[in-house]
Amino acid sequence: MPDAAPGASATGGPAADLLLAQVGRGDGAAFDRLYPLVAGPVYGLALRVVRNPALAEEVSQEVLVDVWRQAPRFDRTRGSAMAWVLTMAHRRAVDRVRREETLARATRAAALAVPDEEPRDVVVDEAERTWDAARVRHAMAGLTGLQRDAIELAFFSGYTHQQVASVLGVPLGTAKTRIRDGLIRLRDTLGVEPS
Numbered sequence: 001m002p003d004a005a006p007g008a009s010a011t012g013g014p015a016a017d018l019l020l021a022q023v024g025r026g027d028g029a030a031f032d033r034l035y036p037l038v039a040g041p042v043y044g045l046a047l048r049v050v051r052n053p054a055l056a057e058e059v060s061q062e063v064l065v066d067v068w069r070q071a072p073r074f075d076r077t078r079g080s081a082m083a084w085v086l087t088m089a090h091r092r093a094v095d096r097v098r099r100e101e102t103l104a105r106a107t108r109a110a111a112l113a114v115p116d117e118e119p120r121d122v123v124v125d126e127a128e129r130t131w132d133a134a135r136v137r138h139a140m141a142g143l144t145g146l147q148r149d150a151i152e153l154a155f156f157s158g159y160t161h162q163q164v165a166s167v168l169g170v171p172l173g174t175a176k177t178r179i180r181d182g183l184i185r186l187r188d189t190l191g192v193e194p195s
Helices: 013-024 028-050 053-073 081-113 122-141 145-156 161-168 172-190
Strands: none
Touching: 013 028, 013 053, 013 081, 028 053, 028 081, 053 081, 122 145, 122 172, 145 161, 145 172, 161 172
16 A cells, blocks of 8 residues: 655645545545545554455455545544544454454364264264174184183283283293184184285
């Protein structure tokens, strides 16, 4: 946004008041002269509020269009043209900040609401887990006691093969064989293809 025209006062003064009154009567040439008086201060205020140059530029353009459209509503007895324009700019900038914050919140909420996987019915998931657990329990019942003990220690209790051998009081090779044979029998019982 351009700064105020050379020689123009920081507030635009009576010249801005007169020009805005003329703009209110539809005088395009008056708007051309008013623009350099107010554009810089409008952009500066918008930038301080929105803290983003691109958004400040958008806000400034919206405000200057509003100035053209609403100029007939300007009342010199209620304040200066610059105060009127900057009040519009401040309101528009605050509205933009609120809109951007609302959009950011909605975007974050939408991102949190999107599941990583296809949505599934909790009841179906629980039923599948229960059914799988029942199948595994049934398959485990078909193992020998030695195989079942070795697999339970290794896979359900988290023991290493060495620890399984120690707990069962058998050599390491025997513990590994019981685990392997038990897994083969489970695979066959459950109908799992070897990978």
